[in-house]
């Protein structure tokens with residue numbers, strides 16, 4: 001029996017008005033892999049992720065997660081969005097946010113068993129002390145950790161992270177990738193991570209997708225991160241001493 | 247004083263007023279939490295004025311076709327009319343980038359314009375709708391039939407809100423995250439607007455357009471200031487609504503002030519205290 005891909009994109013095209021922001025993206029990611037998605041700003045990375053989550057309906061093509069239509073298997077996915085769009089005036093604690101990840105509903109009360117699991121998930125990302133803090137008062141990095149705990153607490157088969165290292169300083173991207181690798185070893189989960197960090201992609205990912213509206217490279221890091229793929233995606237490649245930030 | 251309050255409860259109209267007031271406070275308190283948290287404070291006013299248009303249409307139809315059957319109660323025309331207005335507001339929000347209050351403002355104005363137009367078609371001596379009554383209601387004049395409608399409606403609306411609470415709360419917190427977790431956010435939006443329409447029409451007949459808008463906003467806003475989780479906001483909102491209703495009715499009986507004014511002023515007083523007490 002052929003394994004069902006964790007992520008399957010079939011000729012996905014997304015249009016916004018006159019412009020295409022994704023054109024004919026084709027992709028199959030087997031389960032258990034660690035995919036890094038790279039590309040300049042505005043290249044369609046977040047849009048691609050949203051197609052996979054069922055948040056954006058493609059104008060053409062089709063997306064599936066573990067063989068199920070995008071959006072139909074929310075319990076198997078843990079998602080960390082790039083932009084935190086939540087209502088900042090909403091009365092909520094970090095703990096409630098994490099419990100919402102566990103239940104997929106907003107909690108009215110948190111029974112001890114759920115509280116324990118949520119606190120453990122916060123502890124895993126070094127944010128146990130934030131549990132009772134109000135979300136509206138967390139710093140950018142603290143918020144990012146709370147969202148990470150929210151995504152992992154349900155023990156998802158697929159973790160989708162859109163630039164999870166943004167604003168996280170002391171939990172450096174390296175530590176974050178290590179945390180994800182550890183989670184992956186424990187659970188055999190698949191990881192899809194949008195990032196601007198070439199070094200992290202090189203060291204931690206099993207597969208890399210280089211995107212700029214179309215797929216410019218997809219495969220093992222050494223192949224997809226070859227100079228010509230990056231040049232096509234970014235238009236140029238920066239000096240050798242740092243990650244390319246588009 | 248105690249004896250006086252006890253005799254108050256002997257009056258059927260007072261029992262009905264208390265029952266109707268408590269039912270409306272429960273329903274509006276639950277609804278208000280979402281109305282306030284979603285920045286829709288204007289919605290109650292807008293829908294109440296839409297229901298004015300509906301009641302006027304009901305009155306015109308009753309005049310045109312004779313006061314028979316369902317038409318004898320303008321409610322049965324006002325309800326669908328207001329529901330259409332609510333769905334139209336939700337639809338405009340959904341389809342455009344316009345802020346909610348813009349859509350509400352348009353529906354508000356159109357409904358009032360239609361209402362005035364409908365009423366102008368009825369000869370003054372045949373008028374069946376008392377506009378003063380409509381604006382301020384008369385909770386002390388709730389009859390047994392009206393009470394039954396209020397209890398049933400408030401019961402259904404409240405039960406639906408409690409059932410959907412954790413979804414509505416999630417969708418209020420972050421519509422996009424809620425969508426990724428399989429919540430039908432758009433359907434909930436329409437549902438919330440529809441429930442608000444039902445609540446406003448049914449209660450506005452009793453407590454009046456002005457008071458109903460207050461019920462949807464003030465208890466929830468005060469509760470929001472005093473609490474740090476949406477569940478507690480909900481409980482406190484219902485409690486404030488209920489307590490002020492009972493106290494307002496008692497006050498209106500004891501010192502002879504209009505019950506609607508007494509209730510609103512008590513709510514506003516609590517809101518002021520909440521603003522001052524707000525934990526920083």
Ligand SMILES: Nc1ncnc2c1ncn2[C@@H]1O[C@H](COP(=O)(O)OP(=O)(O)OP(=O)(O)O)[C@@H](O)[C@H]1O
Nearest residue numbers: 016017021039040041042043044045046047048082
């Ligand atoms: N709803 C929308 N309407 C119109 N244009 C959109 C919309 N969403 C995204 N875009 C455009 O599509 C393009 C891709 O956006 P997307 O957010 O996917 O980029 P990205 O690769 O995630 O960028 P970044 O690195 O800055 O996060 C951008 O040019 C953006 O302006």
Ligand SMILES: [Mg+2]
Nearest residue numbers: 045046082162
């Ligand atoms: Mg992005």
